[in-house]
Amino acid sequence: MNTSLNYNICFDNDLSQLISYCNEQSSEIIVGTDSNTYKYCYPKLNPSFQAQIKHIIEIPAGDQNKNVEQVYHVYSELSKVNSRRNTLLLILGGGMCGDLFGYAASTYKRGIPFVHVPTSLLAMVDSSVGSKNGVNFQSYKNLIGTFTDPKAVFIHSPFLQTLPLRETISAFAECYKHAILDSPQHLELIRLKTKNGYDRAIATIAMAMWSDIDTNLNAHNIICKCASRGSNFNYIKDEQTLRKYIGPLS
Numbered sequence: 585m586n587t588s589l590n591y592n593i594c595f596d597n598d599l600s601q602l603i604s605y606c607n608e609q610s611s612e613i614i615v616g617t618d619s620n621t622y623k624y625c626y627p628k629l630n631p632s633f634q635a636q637i638k639h640i641i642e643i644p645a646g647d648q649n650k651n652v653e654q655v656y657h658v659y660s661e662l663s664k665v666n667s668r669r670n671t672l673l674l675i676l677g678g679g680m681c682g683d684l685f686g687y688a689a690s691t692y693k694r695g696i697p698f699v700h701v702p703t704s705l706l707a708m709v710d711s712s713v714g715s716k717n718g719v720n721f722q723s724y725k726n727l728i729g730t731f732t733d734p735k736a737v738f739i740h741s742p743f744l745q746t747l748p749l750r751e752t753i754s755a756f757a758e759c760y761k762h763a764i765l766d767s768p769q770h771l772e773l774i775r776l777k778t779k780n781g782y783d784r785a786i787a788t789i790a791m792a793m794w795s796d797i798d799t800n801l802n803a804h805n806i807i808c809k810c811a812s813r814g815s816n817f818n819y820i821k822d823e824q825t826l827r828k829y830i831g832p833l834s
């Protein structure tokens with residue numbers, strides 16, 4: 585799919601586009617994963633493609649590991665296998681992997697090419713697009729980073745089969761947020777496509793928005809109210825409408 589970005593986002597049902605792309609671009613492929621995506625997603629790559637992969641770099645899962653220590657680890661692994669400037673880093677993971685490996689790739693040898701293969705819903709709808717890479721530093725989120733384009737993004741939805749429900753719901757909330765900001769039509773489209781996650785996603789958004797303005801809210805109340813009104817959802821475009829939608833809190 586062509587976009588106004590400087591790189592392509594491909595919806596790749598069988599990962600064949602990823603394989604062709606990697607073969608065209610580089611004779612040396614290294615995969616970056618975290619402990620979960622190595623376990624659940626790496627095995628979904630075609631065995632003959634796996635045989636072409638020179639090295640796998642695995643980092644521990646979890647945002648607490650999105651730090652400079654893990655970047656050092658990635659640099660050491662890249663240099664241990666003599667990665668060159670045309671080595672292609674295939675980043676197989678959620679937003680945490682995307683940010684961290686993207687940052688390592690964009691700085692190692694002043695930048696080596698990388699592709700995103702997002703495995704979480706959030707990474708598919710948000711973090712793999714936009715070229716922001718980085719890591720947390722001390723208590724600051726994303727304090728260190730770069731703006732560097734991936735060479736391409738390959739979206740393969742079957743990866744989502746193993747994504748924990750909690751992660752799916754929280755990404756739905758992100759989808760709804762974009763839809764709310766965009767248009768009622770966009771919101772309705774997403775609502776139809778995500779029937780089961782709808783109530784909980786709305787509740788998540790509502791909680792996030794409400795908690796910004798009133799920290800004394802009873803989250804349970806909000807969830808109950810949102811869930812019971814799922815089918816009558818009105819277009820929410822601002823906090824006032826949201827307040828009206830949820831109604832007075834008891």
Ligand SMILES: NC(=O)c1ccc[n+]([C@@H]2O[C@H](COP(=O)([O-])OP(=O)(O)OC[C@H]3O[C@@H](n4cnc5c(N)ncnc54)[C@H](O)[C@@H]3O)[C@@H](O)[C@H]2O)c1
Nearest residue numbers: 620624645678679680681703704706707711716743746747
């Ligand atoms: N660069 C950007 O523009 C941008 C935008 C939004 C968020 N982010 C960053 O993205 C990160 C959040 O992304 P996330 O929600 O994907 O978190 P994540 O990458 O930590 O993934 C969440 C959990 O799901 C696991 N996982 C991922 N895919 C899986 C799969 N298919 N099967 C089983 N387990 C799987 C991961 O190992 C992890 O435990 C944060 O670090 C955030 O700062 C970046």
